[in-house]
Amino acid sequence: MFINYEHENHVYNVTTTRRDNYYFITYDNTEYKVEAEEIKPGQLKIKIGDRIVKAIITEGKTEKYVFANGNVYKVKQVELTGRKKPKKKEQEDLSSPISGKVVNVKVKKGSIVKKDDVLMVIEAMKMEYLIRAPYNGTVKKVNFKENDQIEIGENTVELEKK
Amino acid sequence: MFINYEHENHVYNVTTTRRDNYYFITYDNTEYKVEAEEIKPGQLKIKIGDRIVKAIITEGKTEKYVFANGNVYKVKQVELTGRKKPKKKEQEDLSSPISGKVVNVKVKKGSIVKKDDVLMVIEAMKMEYLIRAPYNGTVKKVNFKENDQIEIGENTVELEKK
């Protein structure tokens, strides 16, 4: 079985084989021979050599959550063919970081802005989030007006780089 | 809907009708008009007039458990026809009150015993339980010997009343 797990834009390529009572898991050129038991649904007790690892896995709609070493990690499963590569999202991001309400629009079509200028103010959970210009440029389109509801990931402003 | 609930050898005869958003429950010649909601599986919020009652119900193999007013009650459902009347169990009981190990048998076939004599000693969960004669009589049969495993409700000794 081959699976690719995506976590924080990084893809982990894993191969698993089951033989007798063991799982052979290959990752990063290392093979781990482990014994495992599902104590309760989603709750695993895994023996890796002398170490006992306890993990809890829960499935969301499009992702899995794994609790291991005292932390929770959110993981997606991705296909290898490249059709679903992690997006280059961080770069020049003008999308809304949160679902909320647009409380202030500082620019209009044609505005010339400098890097770090505030373009839009979004309020959610009683806090404000500022959308700042990632570079100097000219506003081509403003996608929301004051009091609009905006969803996470929606593009706020189209900005042409100068 | 008619149901008989049995609790501690007492049978409660209940009629339920569902109309609009109300349940009409008749018990002991009183009709209760209630609204109800199942918050989580088995967890009920019931409005009886001005009162809010919270109850939790869990189903076992042959019984239900209901938590109400801060206590848990174990309830069975019984049929009305009389085929399944509560047993008259308390009377002259020589059955084992617990599953455990027989640690001492004080009588044998033909023994003549007096009321309150100890017939058998059963150990369970690190405690001893004495089976005492409920009346004067003669032992007709002893069903267990020392170190036997005994289950709850199994008859220990057959005792003929004198």
Next chain:
Amino acid sequence: MFKKVLVANRGEIAVRIIKACQELGVNTVAIYSDVDKKAPHVQLADESICLGDPTPIQSYLNIPKIIKVAREVGADAIHPGYGFLAENPDFAHSCNDISIKFIGPSFKVISLMGDKIEAKKTMEKAGIPVIPGYHGAKQDNKSLIEEGKKIGFPLLVKAAAGGGGKGMRIVHSEDRLNEAIDSAKRESKSAFGDDTVFLEKYLDKPRHIEFQILADEHGNIIHLFERECSIQRRHQKIIEETPSPVMTPQLRKKMGDTAVAVAKAVGYSNAGTVEFMIDKNLNFYFMEMNTRLQVEHPITEMTTGIDLAKWQLKIASGEKLTIKQKDIIQRGHAIECRIYAENPAKGFLPSTGTLEQVEVPTGPNIRDDSGIYTGMKITPYYDPMLAKIITYAENRDENINKMIWALSRYIIMGVTTNISFLKKVLEHEEFKKGNITTHFIDNYFKDRTVAKDRLPVDAIIALAVYDSMHKKSQEVVRYKEVDPHNPWKHVGRWRVSGQEEK
């Protein structure tokens, strides 16, 4: 501090100890029998080893097996909890032999205190008041009956090796003494492998009050005040509280000093408890010393702010007590209720079965020490204590109300428990006044087998609503077609969830 501790116990106390270890950065190894595979202590520990057969003698009492496991996993210490091997000097000795630290006092002290007769003699010599009784070597029934007559009735027959009410009989008249001796000997033999018994005066309006002590290996001893443990059934505590409603500052100081003197007299180290009986005139007598952590230790932790389990680990690893007697302050009021799988209406008969649902009350100053989970099977192999619930409040009155609140939200379905009974005790006027003795339950709840609770109307309505919600309308129709004269058929069928109607 130790690197790895094996916890030779199960249930809530194993959970308690594992958490204490982990907070101190110590690795933990759980042991378990086949039926405890999914038990919380197994899930919590860093490693866990199965001992197989659930019979205690094959698992949690199996010294060679446990010692073997401890060596194999490389444990440098063993914590025995309470019960099982906690007061077994052979076990402590076996640990010594392989240089694994037994977390408790030396095996010599365990041995001395385990022999109730020797313990009393030692204490008498050290000037500690003890209860009049016969602790002699003549163990034939005839001699014991003679000695019993000298002491007078009522008296107690007690197993020399006993504890927790096991092998204990109270005898009110001469003609019952012979049977009681037989029975106590048999129970003691079976439980402890020793049938030596002794006899003791039975006190008037007695209270059971014990003092917690902590003693390090450098000669420092402190006490952490009293626990009132008079509420007992079958000679086993079910409700404990601190401070005791009967205690005065003078008596507390005197008894505390005596408890420290007891520990000093035997060169004690570790956490320990000195148990006293108090009569109605507040005379106190040494009863015995428990050389381990007690079930009821949390109430002391809540009122003193001191973590006894962690201190056991620190002391055993050679650390010095950094707390001075004068710095320990008793604050507020704490109660513990022990929740047992048992039926108070049937003489507290243990109840077995599967825990269909478990819900625990939570809130500030509510502590739940338990080793149970929904789906757990309660077997007859082990003690039927399911959980301990401990509450703290600024004063006794408030705390009694708090505990009643908590017990009213402690839901255990699948076995009969004593939760409702515990509430009835707490709600009793005499309990509220603090008028309690070790006979409290016998005095006020004799009729408990008669007064069975009826099903309250709210429960009936809840059942009716639930069944109405969850009946399959389809089923009702089907039955009508088949047998219109039998209206009961469909209600006999129950369903686990109501998904069809959603």
Next chain:
Amino acid sequence: MFKKVLVANRGEIAVRIIKACQELGVNTVAIYSDVDKKAPHVQLADESICLGDPTPIQSYLNIPKIIKVAREVGADAIHPGYGFLAENPDFAHSCNDISIKFIGPSFKVISLMGDKIEAKKTMEKAGIPVIPGYHGAKQDNKSLIEEGKKIGFPLLVKAAAGGGGKGMRIVHSEDRLNEAIDSAKRESKSAFGDDTVFLEKYLDKPRHIEFQILADEHGNIIHLFERECSIQRRHQKIIEETPSPVMTPQLRKKMGDTAVAVAKAVGYSNAGTVEFMIDKNLNFYFMEMNTRLQVEHPITEMTTGIDLAKWQLKIASGEKLTIKQKDIIQRGHAIECRIYAENPAKGFLPSTGTLEQVEVPTGPNIRDDSGIYTGMKITPYYDPMLAKIITYAENRDENINKMIWALSRYIIMGVTTNISFLKKVLEHEEFKKGNITTHFIDNYFKDRTVAKDRLPVDAIIALAVYDSMHKKSQEVVRYKEVDPHNPWKHVGRWRVSGQEEK
């Protein structure tokens, strides 16, 4: 004592207050908005009334609606919790008007303390030290910039009506001041309906240390020592502890006496908190007084053994404080960590979603105050605080380890939380040394957006094992027949449980 209290709040604080009422035998009424129908506070209360629309202004901030409900259910008191209407003098006034007791100080005191400028002026007159700043009436940007230049940079722009960091901006240079004033005014207007701001000197190595007080309606005032709340992000506290690592007995006495003097100066009653800033030379300045129960009140409860929520109820019903200042003892060490649905790697951006799984650490001296449950939807309507976890131990070092243990067992799946981040703060060498200021997170975790955790090997193995256990062998076979060149198809399909393989 009251007969019936309406709790005008939601989440963990509503739960906390309802439990306190119930323990005192007081009936409780919960209010809730449509999205909170299944919330714990609704389940716990004796009665509950739906307010409809989840927008705060339509529900938890809707004074006429809440007042109407309180009358209809026959409540004789309202507890406002914190946030929402807790410090709204109009609400307190409205309660007065219909003779329902508002559980808090008089609306005049709320009004005075709510106006940060007036509060400071009052305190200056009473001889209490305050931070240099501009609290004047000139609110145009030009005047404010002039005043700001007089005070010097860095300085703070603060909403006069603000609290909890809302409407607060720190400005390091003149050229950013104009934008900060605009933004603070806008946020303040939106949150509190008032855009008055003031300016204040920003202190060097400042610590936020506050004192808890309790004042009854008969003139008795006590303080319950300090809380160190310097660990903040976005000017909101996330870790609080007591005692403060920087406190000395002399300073504690001085600040405690000052806190009592502050309360006395305004005729305060109820629980309250006097917030101070302390600079590196341990000079302290009055900042503001919060006229309500604080989020972080549990750490004071754990170290003093006093139940603040119960005392609020007792005081409001006219009872006298029975605790004297000399009887209050600060014992051990307590920490609180606030668990937020937020992503520390993205500037602590709130995270919304469904809580797929919630598991809470339990154990002695671990308190979890939460209002969440598995399956709960975290919406953008309310504050993203999910829970508070509080631990107590005998000393700070032990307690930090205990809190790390607890956080490592706090499982929330479905939204991103700050749990891992909290652990990193607790594990930081400077935190362990007690070298903390309100800039701690900015100073040491600036690069938090860069240093993303990689998926550890244990998590990868767990995922691989889980997926291997739960794949349908059938599916694999089917795929092979259909498309032998695409080995990925079957792994894309997930299943909720592995029953088929059992």
